[in-house]
Amino acid sequence: MRLADGIAILPLFLTAVSATGAIHLKGGTIIAYNKQAKGLKIIRGGSVVVEKDSITGVYDSPPSRLPPGTETVDVTGKIITPGFIDTHRHGWQTVFKTMASNTTLIEFFGRYSSFVAPFFWNATDVYDSQLAGLYEALNAGVTTSLDHATSTWSKDAADAGLQASIDSGARVFYAFTFANITGLITVDELHPVFRQLAKKPSLKTSPTELGIAYDGWGPNPNVPEINKMMALAKELKVSVITTHSLQGPWGFSNSPEDIHALNYLNISIPIVFSHASFLTPAGADLLRSTNQYISITPESEMHYGQGHPVSYNIQDQASLGIDTHITFSTDILTQARIWLQQTRYERYLDVLEQNKLPGSNPMSAEQAFLLATRNGALALRRDDLGAIMVGAKADLLVWDGNSPALLGWVDPVAAVMLHASVGDLEGVMVDGKWVKKGGKLVAKGYPDARTKFLKTARRLQAVWKAMPLPEVPAEFNGNPVVHPPRVDVVRGPGDGYGNIYL
Template structure:
């Protein structure tokens, strides 16, 4: 969405229930929100507005900040649902070791563009494109093109799973791309991060990539606390070398020790929790209970549409369920009963909005409904849905009752991008054409047999389990344990239990 091509007409959202998500979490009944020149100009009842202002009826609905997804592999959206029955290992095998290498720049564009529209349709106005399919600068150009053409707010988190981060970040072509597309820090609509993982290799080869991030003055987002891939050794190395900062985002953070959580908390880092992914794929149990214990800021994310959708309503619902389930089970094990929930609906709505903005360092611009902030707004309203009435507990309604079909209006930076339940413009037709071409190409590349096997994978050999990062020979301790026969549950400990890894 190039700003030179955008006309920002003044708009007023009339008589909605406003979830401000400001510091006080004010909830304002029957309130108007006036938008002019891309910003929130006024908030209050029965606002007087300039002549020619578009009026949007929000009566019977909720006005909330646009939601923010801090970790999504948008390039994979062309393969929507393909990996529904995958484990994380099978995901690694398909994308890291085999077919992910076949994606062309135009396939990256198609996945990103469709993913962007999917997010906006679900009320997600800002998405971090954790773009680790950028094998060449041409792939990166395609990713950035798609994000600029889509009518939303995005952050390109540049990554390359086929090469060590110490290699691609120091390549002159990468630096030229960054200077060309993001010189001066990017724009308010398209930001930039570096996306790479730290394996825990004592040699710490990732140091070179962190130094590039420091030189460019851009944040790093990293998959941390992922069972069998990235754990405490990586956190310790980052901390000892001074590369943990308040702008660092730790994705999943599900299998870390207290020492690692202390380090993240002490350095002001943020977590991006993908509850549906962690529950289903196997990164580890969703860690919100740990993050709350150590005072680590939380944001929410959806990971990839190869499994799940871009629907943060699902993320909020799943996160509440996972956190509460653990609390109940721990209490039951002590022969106790939970009488009050610690994690409330209000908390996950915060994480899906202003929490994401704070994680990205954008809370001065977006994430709450306050005068002067950029107008990234969502109206939840569906007069045809029995589930949208009555609205008694607004946070509970957003977290447990609402869904993408109830997203009536979406505004990004003062521009109307969804109106009366339909995306504005003809973007979707173009996205479909691009994705159709990508799917046809991939089906031809794989062949019929491999295409079907990919959706219904057999259990892989142990040799592909221990290290998805093919650019390094380093293997984590849990991977080496697995290689010694850990997965064989017939091997028992002396106490009759299954063996445990030396460290987790």
């Protein structure tokens, strides 16, 4: 079909996108968002028009008029979705990937955390590892990340992590961590560092924004320290605040009740509670009344034994996150799929334990899709993210509808949520710019970043290989540490547990 103004249809991803030209995605099936209904709207054979960094048109057929110089991309047979949103991530740790496949959370704290790494890492290491991790995420369709940046243990390290976020081209909410690290830095010493980062000129032209991460809200908070930090957050208009919230036997807190007691929960800045695995009914009520969200990290909470016994009950105030991608998947699609099936399992079990049979499915693919996209935007209070609609940022994914996994699809939501993989992802756009085309990363800095990362990774991995494993403590935060029963997958002697092959 000929388009208005004689604009020819170009093969998919044939040309690079100019900095000022508009883009017309024509003929695909669009998983758009109906803001009034707060649900999805499927448009088959539709069009999406992007100008600069935003979506300016969503149509059920080719528009009659397009901006001069528009590049038209034929996406017939493909599925167009918004980019995925990750509301909890530690990007700088990418170097440790595959080294901690059987680790526990207690071991993680004593071996891979920001209370150990800064004594072996330099700022270049932080930059290389953060950048490689973000390219990995972009390749998987994660266009927005809330990075709980625990690598802010020095001015140079903090700046390196932020610069890597900017250079990646991803939409990163870089949540600068205020933490006291014995023998290295104090929260007070981090204030001028944060002020300096906020003045960084490249922030103004990047989709990256500054936030704050802090884990000292309770149960015994340093109130003057918190007040000073929150005054800084207000003064510099940070985009988001995030905290690790983990109660129960783990002995941490940082609960909604803790922050509410300090009069900081019902504020204009969004606060994201990562994990919130043992959220109380009172805490859930506070989240709803103040419109604050949790970040469920399904694979992390399974891997590390954090658990998520009550998170199913607060999904209306929940989003999805990755956490420590060094030990498992880096993509939100996997997290959404795991969470969907885990929720179904738990709700089915509620019925089966009553010796009854389930007559309906307790969670839908659409609900999982919303958790992976729109709910992340709501957690960040960004109405212009996580959706395909006019006025939203142009963070888009193009899925190959003719791949072996998707061939013959009918329902595009089910196709993506239950059948697709990263291998089916042809294109990724952030802020109106392609970062993946034709199934390959095209971010201009990626080849050089890959080379530098491998050099950094091999050096640091050698250090950690030589580092003795920490002893398992008898107790942690006042609770006894025990070994769970080990499974057996081999008949006869031995259980098949094996080793970590470093």
